[in-house]
Amino acid sequence: MHLNIFTVLIFTLFAEGHSLKCYQCIGLLGPCEKKETTCPSGDAVCGSQMTVQSIGATSTNIQTKSCLEPKMCVNGSLNFGITRTATTTQCCNTDLCNSRDVSDSSSNNLNGKQCYYCENDSCFNKLSCLGSEDHCIKAKVNSESMSVTVKGCASKSMCDAISQISQYGDISCCQGNLCNSAKSITQNLLILLSWPFISYIMFH
Structure with missing residues (x-):
């Protein structure tokens, strides 16, 4: 014993x-x-x-x-x-x-859901979601001295993960077509969000 x-x-x-x-x-x-x-x-x-x-x-x-x-x-x-x-x-x-x-x-098939996304000076462009993208997302991305709003479609698992990353602020995900409306912005920027680098730097 x-x-x-x-x-x-x-x-x-x-x-x-x-x-x-x-x-x-x-x-x-x-x-x-x-x-x-x-x-x-x-x-x-x-x-x-x-x-x-x-x-x-x-x-x-x-x-x-x-x-x-x-x-x-x-x-x-x-x-x-x-x-x-x-x-x-x-x-x-x-x-x-x-x-x-x-x-x-991953799947590139349309799943019937729609969310708003940002392009040029408008965040009211409609986007058809693909694969497992069952949520709409809205977030602020902090890039150097600039804060940029991004919107689009997201899988729930991705919403949960990026909410833990300091690069993002005021992140919100919701279910339901076009639920990420909110107000338009006057300044937009093409943000290249590279997930492998985000996950890679978590320990580096």
Whole structure:
């Protein structure tokens, strides 16, 4: 009996002192060259992500591996009209378990939902949502000395994740067609929101 208790205590102490090791890399033009890294946070997991970044008709596939906070292990998309970021993530919690690349599992099919998005000087342009984008989103993006309002379609998982990132302020998501109305703005800027870099820098 005492031996069993001692064994459990030793195992617990070892587990608490163990720092997770993960592969880390970003591949913009194909598979990325992996290197090992030790996660700085005890609650970190290893993540492997495939992100499809679309700007107009041009799409770029980005493969990312890194230590992640569990809240960044999301699957979904952010669609701001001119730009759309769709992310597929696989997370695990053993050393170097994120060796495999992830395939894109996002959908580009219309789902019948509409939200407002911002372009030029108007935030009342209508956008048809795609795939798992079941919410409308409105947020302020802080870029250097400028605060810019963005609107569009979003998956609920993405809404929940970016609400934890300091780059965004006054974020709100809602359900229902065109529920992100609010007032128009007089100044707008094309913001390239690259999800893999946002998640990558959470531990760097």
